[in-house]
Amino acid sequence: MIKKGSWVQIHKVVLKPEERTAQIPEETKKVPLEMWVKGFLCEDSLLHDFVEITTLTGRTESGTLIAVNPSYHHDYGDFVPELLQIDKLVKTALQEGKNE
Numbered sequence: 001m002i003k004k005g006s007w008v009q010i011h012k013v014v015l016k017p018e019e020r021t022a023q024i025p026e027e028t029k030k031v032p033l034e035m036w037v038k039g040f041l042c043e044d045s046l047l048h049d050f051v052e053i054t055t056l057t058g059r060t061e062s063g064t065l066i067a068v069n070p071s072y073h074h075d076y077g078d079f080v081p082e083l084l085q086i087d088k089l090v091k092t093a094l095q096e097g098k099n100e
Helices: 082-098
Strands: 007-015 033-041 050-054 060-068
Touching: 007 050, 033 060
Parallel strands: none
Antiparallel strands: 007 033, 007 060, 033 050, 050 060
16 A cells, blocks of 8 residues: 655646647657646555656646656666767767868
């Protein structure tokens, strides 16, 4: 049981693919518009229940409870080997520019 007032994260589908506007790229139209929001749980609940939360700004949002005490995760994506080659090329070009 997750207690009322716990810091949690919810997930909600804002628009289904068929509800999305025609003015967006085709590949974007094929997927739903989703939202993840963090806030304080309004009632005792279980993971994966449909719940209401209150955000830090005071908004009330509802969605599926997906995490308790969610942490921040950030990275720059997967390693791209080509960037190593570009790094070498740029450094070489800059060194050659200094010698001129």
